[in-house]
Amino acid sequence: MSSLRAFVFPALLTALPAAPVLAAPPPSNLAEEARAVDTELVGCGTRSSLSSWTDPKRGIGCGRDVVVRRLNEIAARTGGRLQVIVDKYETSNQRTGNVPVHMENVYAVLAGTDPLRRKTAYVMSGHLDSRASDVMDAKSDAPGADDDASGVIVSILSAQAMAAKPGGYRATLVFAAVAGEEQGLLGSRRMKEWLAQQGYQVGGMITDDIVGATNGSKDRRPRVFSEGGPDGVDSPGRQMARRLDELAGPQRVRLVFRRDRFGRGGDHMPFAEAGLPALRVTEPLEVYDHQHQDVRMEKGVQYGDLIQYMDFPFVTEVAALDQLLLGELAAAPAPPKAAVLSGAVTPSAKITIEAEDDPERQGFELLQRETTDARWHVLRKVDRPGQVVLENTSTDNEYFAVRSVGKNGHRSFAVPCVAAPAPPPTAAP
Ligand SMILES: [Zn+2]
Known part of the structure; x- marks a missing residue:
């Protein structure tokens, strides 16, 4: 499959001088690595943002520990070029009962090598939190194998691949696992603030959310959602989506010219609403019995976001696409002003x-x-x-x-x- 891809180019690119390819097709053991991370995250029982941040065995704090440990191992293996940061904050809205609650985001920062470009950050993010049927339920099992351990895995696999690139990238790359998505995009909003506080301009942002299953879809391409701009036609996020389509080819990505799935939202929205280039990546075909559902059998139907529905080679393909796009943008000059x-x-x-x-x-x-x-x-x-x-x-x-x-x-x-x-x-x- 991956060796075939190397010979298939979109017609558009035949007219252009070839750009060097940054991301090699993933070796097959990456799928096993993805499964191992997923197993650990699911093993935390629930990762509700309202569950325990301190219990090492159950709750979102257990999930944070998995991510921090994995990223620290990558940082050690790649000569300490990756800086792992746990960002602790308090936040509230209706879905925290309007009381401030403790949350944490994890960021791995690969600093840019070029003084001209290093204050521009290209961000890929998954959300660490999961949910049961009731978004306020912090106790029931909420494995979140797909939503959104899959996006967190993409951040981890990408940190690993990109931190190992000899010579690095001109601009800075941030690999994130944020909390509070299901409580109202709270962790993503916090990350946007944090990036500004650190003096970064966001060059581009991808949220990988529900990128773990293909559910028997014949079309295995991830969907890439990008919104329209003020004229209904263009936005910076859509330009970023087009760049991915050019690099990977329409046989590997399916562009959808919408801000998100109809009537739904995600962590790219706080960025897109601020006029920043942001897009959402999601699997080709969602199965709603597996999303936002308590784990249970009902009339012979299994509900719940379980690891048995995952397609780990697909997760590694999403990671490769993210790396292709953000690697290109972080190596390129800034877009014209x-x-x-x-x-x-x-x-x-x-x-x-x-x-x-x-x-x-x-x-x-x-x-x-x-x-x-x-x-x-x-x-x-x-x-x-x-x-x-x-x-x-x-x-x-x-x-x-x-x-x-x-x-x-x-x-x-x-x-x-x-x-x-x-x-x-x-x-x-
Ligand atoms: Zn999600």
Whole structure:
């Protein structure tokens, strides 16, 4: 399966110079490692955010211990390049009974190697907590083998793979397991604050939530959800999703142009709502008897989020895709600061690229797509920031965007060309 993938390229990429591939297909023992972590997390009985943080045998504190121990082992094996942080905080909302409760997030930080880029963080996150049928039930078993031990496993496997990369990445990578998702995205909101307090700008964020089972689906591609922007068409998260589609190919990911599953939400939302590039990855086909359900047999039907439904090779595939995308973005130059489209009511479109200096940047690529197309095409290369005139090209009929290209061949995601802000109206007499 993985050797076949190496020979299948999406048509779009045939027009581009090949970028170096960062993430190798996962060796098969990774699936066994994923199963071992899942078994340990499920072994904590419940990981309700309202369960014990101090009991080493049962509760979310037991889950935290599993994650911290695994990440510390990885840090030791990779020469201490990975810093493991337990972030303790108090938080409240309706689903904590409106009283402040103790919670903890775990972050493994792989610092960027380039002073220009190291304050930009690319984040992948799963949620450590699980839930029973009643979200306030801290006592019943809530194995959460899939929701969301699977996302936590993706963070751990990715920390392991990426911390071992010789030479590291220009920008910083953060591998997270956050609490409080089921209580109202509390841990994710906290992580966003924490990143800002540490002086990081979020370059991109992925939440891997329910990425553990394929449930007999013929289509084994993970679904990648990204929201529309203010015009209903584009958002930074969607540009990031497109970059993944370009890198991995549409045969490995299924883009869904929605913020999340219909009527549902996840840990990417606090980031997306702040205008940051964020997306959600979820398995191809969910089975609701296995989600948010007490473990029980009813009329011959097994309910509950149990390890027997997991597909561990699929978990490793999600980890490989995350690594492919965030590895590319963390190795690439920053996306352009802005791309301004002008030239309306003239024969030629004009695009002005604004970007910070970066000696590692080779230049930019101008992208275009039909307004009805999902994917970008490369129009031309541009060497430096400033204005480009597209002779005899209407501003009206296509979308345009710009992305940065590194001397190392890695590319940022696209920044869509938008109109220059209108000048302030002159004061009425
Ligand atoms: Zn979840």
